[in-house]
Amino acid sequence: MTTIVLVPGAMHGAWVFDPLLAALSERGVTAVAVDLPSSSDDTATIGSLTDDVDAIRAAVARIEGPVVLAAHSYGGVPARAAAGTIESVRGLVMIAAFALPVGVSLLDAQGGQFPPGYERSADGRGVKIGDIAETIYSGVDPAIVEKALPRVQWQSVESFTQPAPAEPGPDVTITTVITTDDKALPADQQRQWAESSDAQVSVASGHSPHASHPDAVADAIADTVRRVDATTS
Template sequence: MTTIVLIPGAMHGAWVFEPLLAELSERGLTAVAVDLPSSSADTASIGSLTDDVDAIRAAVADIDGPVVLAAHSYGGVPARAAAGTIESVRGLVMIAAFALPVGASLLQAQGGEFPPSYERSADGRGVKIGDIAETIYSGVPQDVVERALPRVQWQSVESFTQPAPAEPGPDVTVTTVIATEDKALPADQQRQWAEASDAQVSVASGHSPHVSHPGVVADAIADTVRRVDAAS
């Protein structure tokens, strides 16, 4: 049986996938969501991109059988690295995610410096998006946004500046979910990265389609699982 591992974007934890987990469960799919060390309320102990890859590796190590990783936004960076280095990872779903080439950093992809709207922690080790409701949660119902905002944490500066260490090989089935109304990651950039994917799904969503359109994302993941199972 193929297991799905959900990987959150910057400043978020496993909690953000609650709507998607429910949809996957309805489809009879087995899924777990992980927290990444690079997102934390405590910047003194905040992790790096390397720590995130290690966290994904640890989660996958506890799973028997093939794995499909499904990653949102920044989570696509450690997910691609994990997919390129863990043999049991057979599929990858990129949900409005950064498909950086090896050697590039997330900060480079954003122009080399943090946008003016970003807030910096007192020790300089963490950042938060100041206009998160508008950029990350565009198109999400207001009551859902209000419940989510207090749970947003610091994201480590190091995770933005470390270069992407690896990428999936040709034996990993890749699906890209393109958010066509994304205000954080332009849809044109998503489409460009998606050209190397095995399948593409477009959804009229802002940057968080797993929250605003969890059924569409669940269908894309389910299709990827079917293709992985067929190839096994």
């Protein structure tokens, strides 16, 4: 049986996937969500991209059988690295996610500097997006946004500056979920990265389709599981 490991984006934890976990459960898909060390309330102990890859690796190690990683936004960077280095990872779903080439950092992809509106922590080790309700949560039910905003954490600067260390091999089945109304990651950039994917799914959503369109994302993940199962049975 294939298991899904959900990987959150910057400044968020496993909690962000609660609507998606419910939708996957309704489809009979087994899934767990992980927290990434690079997102924390405490910038003194905040982790790096390397730590995030290790956290995904640890989550996968606890699972028997094939795994599909489903990653949102920044989470695509450590998820792609994990998919390229862990044999049991057979599939990858990129949800409005950064598909960076090896050697390129997230900050590189943003022109070498943090976009306007980013807030820096007092010690300089963490950042937050100031207009997160308008960019990350565009199109999401206001009630969900109201509950989410107090839970947003600092994201380590190091996770932005470390280059992507690895990428999936040809045996990993990749699905890209493209968010066509995205205010944080332009759809055209997502489409460019998706050219090498095995499947593409477009959702008329902002940057957080797992919150605004969980059924559509769950369908894309379930379809990826079916394709992975067909190759491993």
